[in-house]
Amino acid sequence: MKTAAKHLTMKNFSLLSLFGALTAMAATPLWSAAPQEDEAADAAPTEVDTDADKYVAVIGGDIHTGTGAVLRGATMLVRNGKIRRIGHDIYIPEAAKVVHAHGYSIYPGMVALSASSRITDGTLSADVDDVESGIAAAEMGDGADADVTVEDWVEDWDQDFETTQAFDEAALRASDSYDPFSSFMVLTLAAGITSVESSNLPLKLRRDKLDDVVMGDGGAVNFNWGSPDARRSTAEDFKKAAAYLREYRAWEAAGDKEAKEPSRRGINSGAIKVLRGEGRAKFSADVAHDLLGIARLAQTYGFRPIIDGCREGWIVADELGRAGVSAIVQPRERRPKPDELMVGPAGSSIENAAILHKSGVQVAVKAMNGNVDLSGIAGRDLLALSIDAGFAVRGGLSEAAALQAVTIVPARILGVDHLVGSLEVGKDADFVITDGDLLHYETHVQLAFVLGEVAYEKNEELYYAHIRPRPKILITDGLKPAETAKDGDEATPPVEEPAPGDDPAPEDTPKPEDEPKPGDDPKPEDEPKPEVPPAQAA
Amino acid sequence: MKSIAICLLALGAAAPAALAQDVFALRVGRAETISQGTLEHAVILVEGGVITVVGQDLPVERGIPIVDLPDAVVMPGLVNCRTRIGVDSRGGGGADLTARASAELYPRQDVWAELLEVGVTTLGIYPPGTGIPGLAVAVKPEGETASEMIVKDPAYLQFYLRSDRSSKKLFTDAFDKLDKYLEKVEKEREKFEKDLEKEKDKEKKDAAVFKPSQPDDDVRPLLDLVTGRLNAVIGIRKAGDWLHLLDVLKERKFEFALQCDLRDDLDLFYIKDEVGKRGLRVIFDPRVVQHPSTRRERNLPAEFVAAGAKLALSPRADSVRAHEDWLQEVGELVRYGLDRQVALRAMTLEPAHVLGLGDKLGSIEAGRAANFVFYDRDPFDPAVKRLGVMIGGRFVSGDLGL
Known part of the structure; x- marks a missing residue:
């Protein structure tokens, strides 16, 4: 619900700023030169930036912003790793590195939940961790289990342990x-x-550098909902925490220095964190009545839970929607009714993601396993995340929602939607350039950028370079003169322009029509051929 | 010893005035000098176990005995800067900057004579364990006592850096101690200068010399390191470790060599340009490895040299056999594109530099120790035969009389 509110305010804000700009324009002649200069400094073509600024401009591609809009043949300008502008007819600074993405698609990079820590700290070569260092690890008290969660670091939640300190510790690790x-x-x-989410922390997949890889503290607090006992004690924890917070607020409001501060002894600090809105409660549950229980708990205490699993969510989707649940689903999961004699519906459904989404649940898709498997059956690990989202589409989820289920929704769950998950001005320039629909099995990522720097290039890495080879996507220093003309041509066709100003992806922008551009490969559907020549048919 | 006795006899007859081991000339078909490339018809004058003159077709003064080997190829005695041969025991983790590998030395083992036999005249023995295991020692594989064997102690400070919390903490903790000591000395100096200003007596004032307090034993090696009196060898396991090393080193500058065991799937090529740009010395084992998850062969030593790094190569294992095969394995790298001169240097002068002995041995040049290995043809030729080994101007192997 919060996100919806945010969208509303965003919209209001853009309307307001538009209104502001109009008034400013109208009022300009009456004003002194100073505000006019400010206005000019904000306008793109005259903008002067220091030489130290690093620009990357991706031109000519179809930009799928991940907020619902697709801008065909548009330009995205990146400054110092942040998205500066998205749209058409954008001024490109001379010093910009220009990525010529004509005929390609640009998507926000996907956000993978529950990834193995191996993604960010492992190597292929096996003996690294076995020989000498294996002994060393044991001797240095450095546990072999790399997937230590933040909770493991906090030894006792009931003690007055500074949780932020624990998160810092985990981030450092x-x-x-x-x-x-x-x-x-x-x-x-x-x-x-x-x-990726690794050991509860949102991390960037950044190549060549260690800076700025940890994006936040994750902020989710895990609660056990696995057994009747656990459910009871979790509910009890929330009850106690709520009572404590009431007492605490009353004590604070009284401002009586003599009165004793309410004790936190025996109060679950995770529950306090959730009730104070400092972190989101995360549950793992699949069965319908468990899901209902969580929804009721959440509504009683006024928080929006994250539910990992949510297999039977389709049965209680409305209730989950009302409770503001974010669901992490695996659309490829198959589980029959546990008991054939059961009267009501149960088990998995391919429509799960679609039904949940329709009911207002934020749906995130996670891969069947957070690892990268180099043996066994392909397509069941992290590398098949887009395929997993594709299965949700097969079950009725819209393509836009499926894209969001692997981008902005997981980013929200990790509390980093202000940085990643969609292509919007001000966010980190983490995006991929593909040769087709991101969720299509045929599609290969040609280039991946993290913080505006190339993190992956298909033609350079040996893994996929030889499969469906394509010419290297040209990256030039500045626009070549010929390209300037060409780009001008591309910008002129009567493509519906997005709303002016900085707002890159207004939600109300109609999807521009699918006009085949000269650069596009003609698709079979575009030129229908009758199977039998008309003459013969006659 | 036998051959020396023969030399003595021969000398005694020819030139009674000249001291047998003291002055003699080597006349060889070809000398791989390392410092000046390959010299044909080289003449090397040795005095008191040290090379004094090197040149091409030099006349030798009458009376100086000559070892005449017109068909032989001579190169400096091999230097292995990183080994645990001849010592055992396995170390733990953690940091012990006071531990010395020299304490483990055990002379009068067959292994030393066997190493001499295969042409290895200098060894760097590193302390066991991980983290910061301690100080390495440079030895020659001969001598009746440990102190006779030691050439330089300590030779370098050994570190290992892995990308994890505890390993990085060992580094930063050790250097924090050094920083504290340096701060303390700085305060002492300020106090000393203040006191000096107050001092009225001019004579006393002039005579006063600032004496900083002595560092603790576990700080001294680091102090030597940052003041350039000691080198370091930092072991890493993969390219990522390098970035974490830079992260802990920050602004600190000291001489160090980077060491990595080469193996298939190693991703070290990612950092070759960064390492090369800094002109660092790298220590590898001679091995052609496969690019990660492929069967494409990569000659990482050659790639690092091409990127600008200095290269030292150690045998693949700590056995006499591995030391014997060392030359052939380096020869394999040469066939895979490593420069021949660089390869020779990587077994002699570069490892000598790692040990801090680059001005004492490792090349055929005036002022360097007369440690030689003699071959019957190019050392990298698969059919090469070793003719003899000389250490400190004495033949210790082979049947080459004066």
Whole structure:
């Protein structure tokens, strides 16, 4: 619900700013020169930036912003790793690196939930961790289990332990073992993923550098909903935490220095965190009545839970929608009714994601396994995330929602939707350039960018370079004179322009028509051929 | 010893005035000098176990005994800067900057004589364990006692850096101690200067010399490191470790060599340009490896050299056999594109530099120790035969009389 509100405010804001700009334009002659200059500084063509600024401009491609809009043949300008502008007829600074993406599609990089820590700190070569260092790891008290979650670091939630400190610790651990050269990372980028959740932390898949790889503290607090006992104690925890917070607020409001501060003893600090809105509660549940229980708990205490699994969500979708649930589903999961004699519906459904989405549940899709498997059956690991989203489409989810299920929704779940998950001005320039629909099995990622830098290039890495080879996507220093003319031509066709100003992807922009451009490969449907020549048929 | 006795006898007859081991000339078909490339018809004058003159077709003064080997190829005695041969025991983790590999030395083992026999005249023995295991020692594989064997102690400080929290913490903790010591000395200096200003007596003022307090034993090696008196060897396991190393080193500058065991699927090529740009010395084992998840062969040593790094190569294992095969394995890298001179240098002068002995041995040049290996043809020729080995101007192997 919060996100909907945010969208509303965003819209209002853009309307307001538009209105502001209009008034400013109308009022300009009456004003002194100063505000006019400010106005000019904001306008693109006259913008002067320092030489240190690094620009990347992706031109000519179809930009799928991930917010519902597709801008055909548009330009995205990136400055210092952040998206600066998206749209048509954008001024490109001379110093910009220009990526000539004509005929390609640009998508926000996917965000993979529950990825193995191997993605960001592993290597292919097996003996690295076995020989000498294996002994060392044991001796240095460095546990072999790399997937230590933040909770494991907080030894006792009931003590007054500074949770932020624990998260810092986990973030440090993650960045201290980060391997930007990991072969798994190359493969994951090749699958279109630019961010992963690893040990509860949102990490960027950044190549060659260690800076800025940890995006946040994850913020989710896990609660056990696995057994009747656990459910009871979790509910009890929330009850106690709510009572404590009431007492605490009353104590605070009284401002009586003599009065004793309410004790936190025996109060689950995770529940306090959730009730204070500092983190989101995360549950793991699949069965309909468990899901209902979580929805009721959430509505009682006024928080929006994340439910991992949610297999029977389709049965109680309305209730989940009303409780503001974010669901993490695996659309390829197949589980029959546990008991044939059961009266009501049960088990998995291919429509799960679609039904949940229709009921207002935020649906995220996660891969069947967070690892990169180099043996066994292909397509069941992290590298098949787009295929998993494709299965949700098969079950009735719209393509736009399926794209969001692997981009912005997981980003929201991880609390990093202000940085990644869609292509919008001000967000990190984490995107992929593909040779087709991101969710199509045929599609290959040609280039992946993280923070405006090339993180993966299909033609350069040996893994997929030889499969469906295509010429290298040209990256030039500045627009070549010929390209300027060409780009001008591309910009002129009567494509519906998006709303002016900085707003890159207004939600109300109609989807521009699918006009085949001269650069596009003609698709079979575009030129229907009758199977039998008319003369013969006659 | 036998051959030396023969030399003595021969000398005694020819030139009684000249001291047998002291002065003699080597006249060889070809010398791989390392420092000046290949010299044909080389003449090398040795005095007191040290090379004094090197040249082409030089006349030799009458009375100086000559070892005449017109068909032989001579190169400096091999230097292996990183080995655990001749010592055993396995170390733990953690940091012990005071541990010395020299404490483990055990002379009078067959292995030393066997190593000499295959042409290895200098060894760098590193301390066991991971993290910061301690100080390596440079030895020659001969001598009756440990102190006779030691050429330089300590030779370098050994570090290992892995991309994880605990390993990086060992680094930063050790250097934090050094920083604290340096701060303390700085305060002492300020106090000393203040006191000096107050001092009225001019004589006393002039005579006063600032004496900083002595560092703790576990700080001294780091102090030597940052003041350039000691080198370091930092072991990494993959390309990512390099970035974490830069992360812990930050602005600190000191001489160090980067060491990595080569193996298939190693991703080290990602960092070759960065390492090459800094002109760092790398220590590898001679191995052609496969590109990650492919069967494409990569000559990483050659790639690093091409990128600008200096290269030292160690045998693949800590056995006499591996030391014997060392030359052939490096020869394999040469066939895979490594420059021949660079390859020779990687077994002699570069490892000597790692040990901090680059000005004492490792090349055929005036002022360097007379450590030689003699071959009957090009050392990288698969059919090569070793004719003899000389250390400190004495033949210790082979049947080459004066």
